[in-house]
Amino acid sequence: MTTVIYGPSGFSVNDLPPGAQENWVLWGFSWGDVVEITAHPFYLTGGQDRKLAVLNIESEAAPDGSRRIFFTVKNTGISDLNYGVFTSWIRS
Numbered sequence: 001m002t003t004v005i006y007g008p009s010g011f012s013v014n015d016l017p018p019g020a021q022e023n024w025v026l027w028g029f030s031w032g033d034v035v036e037i038t039a040h041p042f043y044l045t046g047g048q049d050r051k052l053a054v055l056n057i058e059s060e061a062a063p064d065g066s067r068r069i070f071f072t073v074k075n076t077g078i079s080d081l082n083y084g085v086f087t088s089w090i091r092s
Contacts, residue, residue, distance in 0.1 A: 005029075006088035009037075012073075016081055021055070021074040026087055029067060034090040039073045041081045051077035 009026060016022065029035055037057070041050035056072040075081055 002090060002092040004088065004090055007086065009085045009087045011084045012082045014082075016073075016075045016083065018075050018078050018080070021072050023070065023072050024085060026069040026071070027067065029069075029089050030091060031061070031065075031067065032092075035069060036088045037069070037071055038086050039083050040086060041077075041083045044081075048079040049077060050079055050081040050083075051075070052081070052083055 010024065012022060014022075026035070026037065037054050039052040039054055041052055044050070053074045053076045054071055055074055056070070058070045060068045060070065062068075073083065073085065
């Protein structure tokens with residue numbers, strides 16, 4: 001039976017300035033899972049549009065079979081921002 005797992009995976013605790021980036025690690029998935037990662041800026045009134053990119057996605061398999069995904073979130077906009085990282089994966 002196919003299972004969809006989704007939800008927030010973490011939140012930025014620092015104001016991320018334009019051009020800055022933060023590195024993240026995701027685990028808890030299995031070989032063959034289809035994994036999706038997005039980063040959402042928090043909505044704030046006033047100021048400019050806020051934009052993020054998810055970059056440098058790398059998948060790792062450890063000798064014990066555990067798996068991790070490394071990725072970077074970069075502020076590609078012109079305003080400082082805080083954000084949340086959301087993930088989903090499909091397991092069958």
